[in-house]
Amino acid sequence: MGLERGISFVPLFLFLHLFIHGGVGVEIWPLPESASNGHHTLVIGNDFKLNTHYSDSSSILSDAFSRLLNLIQAPHVVEANISLFHHSLILQGITVVVSSNNEELQYGIDESYKLSVPSPGRNQFTLILRVIDVPLVPWTIIDQPRFSYRGLLIDTSRHYLPLLVIKHVIDSMTYSKLNVLHWHIVDTQSFPLEIPSYPKLWNGAYSATERYTIEDAKEIVSYAQRRGINVLPEIDVPGHALSWGVGYPSLWPSKTCQQPLDVSNEFTFKVIDGILSDFSKIFKFKFVHLGGDEVDTSCWTLTPRIKNWEETFNDFGNKLSRKTVVHNWLGGGVAQKVVESGLRCIVSNQDKWYLDHLDTTWQQFYMNEPLANITNPKQQKLVLGGEVCMWGERIDGSDIDQTIWPRAAAAAERLWTPYDNLAKDARTVAGRLSHFRCLLNLRGVAAAPLAGPGRGAPEEPGSCYLQ
Amino acid sequence: MGLERGISFVPLFLFLHLFIHGGVGVEIWPLPESASNGHHTLVIGNDFKLNTHYSDSSSILSDAFSRLLNLIQAPHVVEANISLFHHSLILQGITVVVSSNNEELQYGIDESYKLSVPSPGRNQFTLILRVIDVPLVPWTIIDQPRFSYRGLLIDTSRHYLPLLVIKHVIDSMTYSKLNVLHWHIVDTQSFPLEIPSYPKLWNGAYSATERYTIEDAKEIVSYAQRRGINVLPEIDVPGHALSWGVGYPSLWPSKTCQQPLDVSNEFTFKVIDGILSDFSKIFKFKFVHLGGDEVDTSCWTLTPRIKNWEETFNDFGNKLSRKTVVHNWLGGGVAQKVVESGLRCIVSNQDKWYLDHLDTTWQQFYMNEPLANITNPKQQKLVLGGEVCMWGERIDGSDIDQTIWPRAAAAAERLWTPYDNLAKDARTVAGRLSHFRCLLNLRGVAAAPLAGPGRGAPEEPGSCYLQ
Incomplete structure (x- = not known):
């Protein structure tokens, strides 16, 4: 061999x-x-x-x-x-x-x-x-892969994911050739990562045990790298930042208005700088993700000292640096606009590639084409790939496996396999995907049956290959 | 230390x-x-x-x-x-x-x-x-333990459980001091275990890969033993035996009436002897479980050559050998009758200790007392312990962890801890059990949140310790 x-x-x-x-x-x-x-x-x-x-x-x-x-x-x-x-x-x-x-x-x-x-x-x-x-x-x-960016997002703010669970997810990603773990570390609910430059940020963790030390984060990066997977770290600014102010209340616009971050305060930018500086010691990937989604500006409007702040493509497309990669996690059609403007793009439209949407079937994951309506070859090259998103509102160590798999694998084939080899009708690959799901079970990955909604239990007794 | x-x-x-x-x-x-x-x-x-x-x-x-x-x-x-x-x-x-x-x-x-x-x-x-x-x-x-038999039943007939999954279940049992893995190997739906004496029994497996070789079974026994856990093998005779006849159709009363086993046929008893003989080479535990439940006798009545056959305690209590241990998997009150008759008993009443009953809460698992209404000390000693049952109709490698845990742990404390140390009100142990559930997650066991029914997803973002 x-x-x-x-x-x-x-x-x-x-x-x-x-x-x-x-x-x-x-x-x-x-x-x-x-x-x-x-x-x-x-x-x-x-x-x-x-x-x-x-x-x-x-x-x-x-x-x-x-x-x-x-x-x-x-x-x-x-x-x-x-x-x-x-x-x-x-x-x-x-x-x-x-x-x-x-x-x-x-x-x-x-x-x-x-x-x-x-x-x-x-x-x-x-x-x-x-x-x-x-x-x-x-x-x-x-x-060889069709797209160079084939990602899975995990969310450790809504629920803490234990170190062993994250390693297990990394192992499972390799089986379908996903190559980027997008780590949505921090959000409104908790701030689980140690940031040596601003150590009180950690006070926003749920508890003393629901934290990642710098050494934990380095271990995750190293574990992933040795398996061919890059870790893309995200701090979601400025919208989802309530947890930041637990240790540093001056990051909030006011005690009653606790997010988004107070962008009129110089300290806010010092903290972001400190986080990015600490990130650079942990993470090796050339990208950092800055979130920028769902910014509720009402706190800013209500707090007179805060000026307008610029963020996502939908509002500010032409002002973004050419080095920016836009992560499209809204509906379809946005990718098309992004690449028309000459920016690079990663596709995760929420109606198709959000794993927490349990009613989205594996067939819909499979059929979501990143280059839909993008016919210009130069623009096609600006689509780096895509990623499926495992938002953590109802996900923890108890159900992450079966919510991710096998639907993420359906997207993984879309991202890896040459377009001409992909099925035009998802039903024709059901047997092969079912086989892959059983293989995941044999390896200790709790991938759910194909039938029914995401994360469904087997409906009745029978062979693994028929469920 | x-x-x-x-x-x-x-x-x-x-x-x-x-x-x-x-x-x-x-x-x-x-x-x-x-x-x-x-x-x-x-x-x-x-x-x-x-x-x-x-x-x-x-x-x-x-x-x-x-x-x-x-x-x-x-x-x-x-x-x-x-x-x-x-x-x-x-x-x-x-x-x-x-x-x-x-x-x-x-x-x-x-x-x-x-x-x-x-x-x-x-x-x-x-x-x-x-x-x-x-x-x-x-x-x-x-x-020291209160009861010497603290079991968990797994069912590999309704769905095949991969070797790695069974090992993972064994590891997880040790964390709450369960010490018997009751392996319900065979049932109506499939016959996954190799039986060298009657090799065609294996034809009743779902597929070529959904089988346990003799070496696989020995590996399971050895893996469990080295962790302080005995494996109790079960062949469920005579009721649930449709899968036996795939390889040996003469075990069926007729082609149209495929279970229970044809007990008028000498070959039936030869096959059972062969299985028990092969079992003795694999399994080391002093007990073998013979099922005996849910015998639908209509096939026998309809097939004139088949005489009556004797089986479970409810019908034949006083005729059973004194060496018999009766496994009570019907309602409450049966254990009481069994020990009154001088037989030994293992408690699994289905209204309280069936894990596939998702609407049975951890509090009900916790409060199910094996010695309820048994006050005579001699009769109390006849209750060897109990076991929780993970019947496999809707269970496979994708959902077994979170259906077993944490509810099985609630029963495990009932079986291990001296009666006087047990809580009289389950609510008072919720925090401690929640902590144990988080510990299971930290170790890669996908134990579900305590809130809600069995196998529920977390209901909203928050600390592991509050779910």
């Missing part, structure tokens, strides 16, 4: 397990750019090895390889007597060819890869044992 | 983490027999060690110790400079004294323990750093 990567090898393992699934046919999710296969079966040897010339001094590659092996071994205890297999039937390992030594995970990194699995040799024979098999060999897969 | 155990040390680690929780007061769940504490704080050293004279050749003790350390380190990244602490404030390790070398986990094993945490030395001073602290020292806890 051999694999060649363009520049970064990080998402290598994200792919491999997708076709090592127990022999139910070609059920890869998301679909690659191109794939061809045969009709033979190979088995994975007991000491399946990683071979590479890459130095791997930070052990990113070998760690990913170990995780992959654990993952494909998780569904069953394997007790094969491998000596019963003819040598030509056994895959002894994988050879990984890495084209660049640059391990920095940044926006726009080359995520392409080529995967080859050989045919068995001539003297093959068949034996049914409990082994891990690789069906339908030989395989040749050539693949 | 020192700990003395009676005979088995297996559930040692189940206890320790319950008071190492981040300093929110005495929030132990389930409550021990007796506990006293002080008002000082110690911290756990960077190289917290296990000290023991026990040989631990099977490494049960050292594995449990490693799991414990991982568990208490999971909520936060710890970056303490331990050298800043005075020596007298640091717990360097735990000394475990084991009273018996017998590692066999059997029914009725001594689960008692004594735990001591010392006071800090004299020269203490305070420093606030990010460390793992042990609050309210010194501690002396003397503890």
Whole structure:
């Protein structure tokens, strides 16, 4: 088995397990750019090895390889007597060819890869044992993402998400090749992150245990990076900032009017500067998200010293810096206006890609096309990708898995797979998505059944593949 | 820190983490027999060690110790400079004294323990750093279970539960000291377990991947045993046996009448013998559960060759062998009749301890007293304990966690804690149970909020401790 990567090898393992699934046919999710296969079966040897010339001094590659092996071994205890297999039937390992030594995970990194699995040799024979098999060999897969930004938003202000839960979400993202964790850290309700420059901001946390230390945040960033995922941090200014004033009441327009931030107060900008400065020590991604949504300006109008303040594209489009990326989380049609004005855009229209909208079905997630009505190729390139949003009003460690999955996976295929390979009718991919959902369950991700609304329980007894 | 155990040390680690929780007061769940504490704080050293004279050749003790350390380190990244602490404030390790070398986990094993945490030395001073602290020292806890059988039923016939999911459930059981996993393996809908004596029984599985091999089952038993949990296997005869006939149609009364089992056919008893024989190679627990519930006898009446067959206590109480343990999964009052007749009993009355009844609240789980109306001490001893039942009609890998927890924990305290320590009004323990639920979330167990029905989502933003 051999694999060649363009520049970064990080998402290598994200792919491999997708076709090592127990022999139910070609059920890869998301679909690659191109794939061809045969009709033979190979088995994975007991000491399946990683071979590479890459130095791997930070052990990113070998760690990913170990995780992959654990993952494909998780569904069953394997007790094969491998000596019963003819040598030509056994895959002894994988050879990984890495084209660049640059391990920095940044926006726009080359995520392409080529995967080859050989045919068995001539003297093959068949034996049914409990082994891990690789069906339908030989395989040749050539693949790369359609969009470079494929995100999932999590919200740790409405409910605190424990460190283990966030790591679990990161692991689950890799299975459908999402590559940006948009961390909506702070909002009206709580301020859970330690900010050393302004340590009292933390007083806005729900409790002493519902907090992230700087070390926790660094751990999340590092954990994600080693899995090919960037963390996009967000402080939502100036609208949703009630929790900021718990420690620093002067950030509020007044005691009775506690958001948005008092933008007439110089201290407000010092605090924002301090947060961004601390962010730069934690987060490595080239973008920071500044929220800017749902600014209720009535407090400003009622507080005479506060002047008007400029924020989102809908009001101020042409005044925004060309470096701005506009995150469209309102309705459809906004992306079109953004790229017409020459700005870059990330699509999350709330009627289609908000996971907390339980009545939005996986079919609607699948069919939401980021380039809808954008036909000019230059403008198309300004759409960096999209992201699904797991707003946290009714989400915590108890229900985040099944609210995210499998609907986020439907969007992930839209963002990864070449347009021409995407289904024109979502119903035709239901079986393959159902298979992917069962695979998530086998790996301990509590993805919900496809039937019914988001986060629905199974409706009746039956096979996982039929729900 | 020192700990003395009676005979088995297996559930040692189940206890320790319950008071190492981040300093929110005495929030132990389930409550021990007796506990006293002080008002000082110690911290756990960077190289917290296990000290023991026990040989631990099977490494049960050292594995449990490693799991414990991982568990208490999971909520936060710890970056303490331990050298800043005075020596007298640091717990360097735990000394475990084991009273018996017998590692066999059997029914009725001594689960008692004594735990001591010392006071800090004299020269203490305070420093606030990010460390793992042990609050309210010194501690002396003397503890043992009220009932020896504290079970949870899982159902792998209505929906297949992946191996990783079952292991996750086992881990979560240990946190509230449940000690029997009742595995309702087979039912009308599917027959997922490999039975080498009658290999076609497996044809009744939903699919090729929704099966447990013998090796899978052994892995589950071993995984549970090493965590102090016995696995009680069940084949539900003769009522719910449609799936048996997929591979062996002669087990059915007729093609049109497919359950209960044809008890006029000698082959039926050969198959049951074969299953029990194979079970004896997999399962180590001294009990096997034979179901016996909900036998619809109409097929027998309609099929002339089939004679009457004897089964459950309600009909045949006095004819049952004295070795029988009756599992009461009907209404209240049955346990009373069972012990009056001199038989042993396990309580799971469906109006109170069925987890799939989402409208049964945690308060009802908590208040369900196994010895209700049983006042004779000899008869009380015949009640071995009880079990909560997670029937699988609408349960799979996507929703099992939050349907089990926290309600099963409410029952677990009822089964563990001495009667006099139990709350007379469930409302008085809501805060402590809520704290335990948040602890489960911190450990990656998706326990639902206390408010509302079973498996409810959080109703609005807020602290975990208030939901």
